[in-house]
Amino acid sequence: AQSVAQPEDQVNVAEGNPxxxxxxxxxxxxxxxxxxxxxPNRGLQFLLKYITGDNLVKGSYxxxxxxxxxxxxxxxxxxxxxxxxxxxYFCAVRRTxxxxxxxxxxxxxxxxxx
Amino acid sequence: DAGVTQSPTHLIKxxxxxxxxxxxxKSGHDTVSWYQQALGQGPQFIFQYYEEExxxxxxxxxxxxxxQFPNYxxxxxxxxxxxxxxxxxxCASSRQGGGxxxxxxxxxxxxxx
Numbered sequence: 001a002q003s004v005a006q007p008e009d010q011v012n013v014a015e016g017n018p019x020x021x022x023x024x025x026x027x028x029x030x031x032x033x034x035x036x037x038x039x040p041n042r043g044l045q046f047l048l049k050y051i052t053g054d055n056l057v058k059g060s061y062x063x064x065x066x067x068x069x070x071x072x073x074x075x076x077x078x079x080x081x082x083x084x085x086x087x088x089y090f091c092a093v094r095r096t097x098x099x100x101x102x103x104x105x106x107x108x109x110x111x112x113x114x
Numbered sequence: 115d116a117g118v119t120q121s122p123t124h125l126i127k128x129x130x131x132x133x134x135x136x137x138x139x140k141s142g143h144d145t146v147s148w149y150q151q152a153l154g155q156g157p158q159f160i161f162q163y164y165e166e167e168x169x170x171x172x173x174x175x176x177x178x179x180x181x182q183f184p185n186y187x188x189x190x191x192x193x194x195x196x197x198x199x200x201x202x203x204x205c206a207s208s209r210q211g212g213g214x215x216x217x218x219x220x221x222x223x224x225x226x227x
Contacts, residue, residue, distance in 0.1 A: 004156075032214050034215060034216075036218075040220075041223075042220055043118075043218040043219050043220045044157070044204065044206075044218040045218070046216070046217065046220045049116075049213065049215050051213075051214060051216060065121050086145075090156055090157070092156075094185075094214075098170065099145065099164075099169075099170075099208070099210065099214075100145055100147040100162040100164075100169075100170065100206070100208055100216065101134055101147070101159050101162060101163070101170050101172070102147075102157075102159065102216065103159070104156030104157050104158075105156055106155060106156050107155075107156050
């Protein structure tokens with residue numbers, strides 16, 4: 001079985017401040033980890049992924065994420081948040097042998113205030 | 115390069131009716147997955163199609179069925195609609211052997227009255 005936990009329903013941050021969205025996971029074997037962003041009434045947009053290699057992954061729009069195997073975490077980070085980063089963020093995990101079957105977290109609403 | 119396209123964008127049905135949703139994958143992609151996203155929740159995996167066959171299935175009843183055509187496009191069919199089927203239905207495409215990420219369409223918003 002695989003599962004994802006996003007412990008915060010909402011994260012509030014002032015524009016220009018660092019942004020962190022937390023994610024922990026549970027999966028058998030080596031995980032494939034993903035972050036997606038969703039704007040109101042839209043589909044999901046891919047931000048970044050971890051499959052193997054460097055624990056720090058860089059993605060779109062200045063976002064990055066750090067894979068921590070011992071803590072089974074994959075937190076999303078951005079050094080300086082923009083108002084346009086306000087959206088719903090989803091962490092997802094899948095097993096290496098489970099192509100296309102992502103297990104999503106419940107999502108974290110990010111609100112960036114000017 | 116067109117991304118994943120879905121139709122219709124919105125539709126309203128009544129309980130007991132049947133619905134068909136359609137998806138065209140991103141160019142170069144051969145695998146289509148369907149997800150259901152209820153209001154305020156993360157997407158839930160319904161099933162995946164590759165080479166015109168259902169390859170994986172999530173915890174959804176047999177009322178949910180699908181099809182993939184030779185051009186890789188796909189349909190999701192839901193029979194005997196229930197109020198609880200109201201959700202955003204997302205289609206995602208990928209390429210076998212690719213980077214593993216899914217590319218999502220804008221979704222079809224289904225309301226069951």
